[in-house]
Amino acid sequence: MATLPNPLPHLAADPTGSALGLALPAGRLIDATDEGPWHEPLLWHADAPSAPGDWTTHHSAGRPVGLLPVVIEVGGGQGGPQDWELIPADTSYPGDHDPEEVLTGFWEEYAAQDETWPGLAPAAMGTDARRADDLAAQLADSLLSPGSSFKEPRLALVPARRSADIPAAIGWSGPVNYESDTARLCAVLRSWEDRFGIRVLALTFNQLVLSVAAPPATLAEAEATAAEHFAFCPDNITQGAHPTLRAYAEHELLAKQTWSFWWD
Structure with a gap:
């Protein structure tokens, strides 16, 4: 993947990141991949649980040096990112793909033969970068708090300029049984970033969670977006609680500020 300079190697000698303007707690650098150690760290994550406001603090300090926050699960059945078999060598650049x-x-x-691709859903009204960042911070605080759906959530920092690029930046292999080049999916995330104000909120071994600042506001808009979700992750519909696009749109997309995807 084509990337900007990675600031994470500086943390090996400067664990708090003070030279970068950061004030990091104790944490670890992850360079483990399916083929052994990568030539540079792919992400950093905190060792201990985070406090409310930490996402905002690290987003504000990290963004100017090319680091963006994401919540990761380190206590799931597949372990933390050092156990996820990351595949950066197989990952291209999101900007090289048309969403x-x-x-x-x-x-x-994957769709039925008589189903014609309906095209991209229209952009939602009122997409604003500040609003998108604020919502992501709010939802991250909730996800990082005790009692959330994550067993052991940790705050991580990833070398990326756009939140949509985070999965590709670490060579995330969650969708590998569906698409081995995560950058192709990140091209879609970039489009959703522009049209719906999404931010990559969290990653587990095979789950992607997005915050959505400008979700579909009508059922028609939600149905159009549901077609994109089906193409992006058919398992959401075929193995989910709402097996039709209309039902999925009504229950999972209409005015919903989080989108979650899971690949078998």
Whole structure:
């Protein structure tokens, strides 16, 4: 993947990141991949649980040096990111892919033969970067708090300029049984970032959670977006609680500020 300079190697000699303007707690650098250690760290994550406000603090300090926050699960059945078999060597650059071409290809492969790709859903009204960042921080605080759906959530920092690029930046292998080049999916995330104000909120071994600042506001808009979700992650519908696009749109997308994807 084509990337900007990675600031994470500085943390090996400066664990708090003070030279970068950071004030990090005790944590660890992750360079483990499916083929052994990567030539540079792919992410940093805190060793201990985070406090409310830590996402905002690290987002504000990290963004100017090219680091963005994401919540990761370190206590799931598949362990933390050192056990996820990351595949950065197989990951291209999100900007090299057209999101509609990616989704069209998936739709043609997985949708019924008589179903025509409907095209991209229209952009939601009122998408604003500040609002998107504020919502992500609010939801991250909730996810990092005791009693959340994550067993052992930790705050991580990833070398990326866009939140949508975070999965590709670490070579995330969660969708590997569906798509081995996560950058192709990140091209879609970039489009959702522009149209719906998404931020990559959290990652587990095979789950992706997004915050959505400008979700579909009508059922028609939600149904159009549901088609994209089906192409992006068919398991959400075929193995989910709402097996039709209309039901999925109504219950999972309409005015919902989080989107979650899981690949078998």
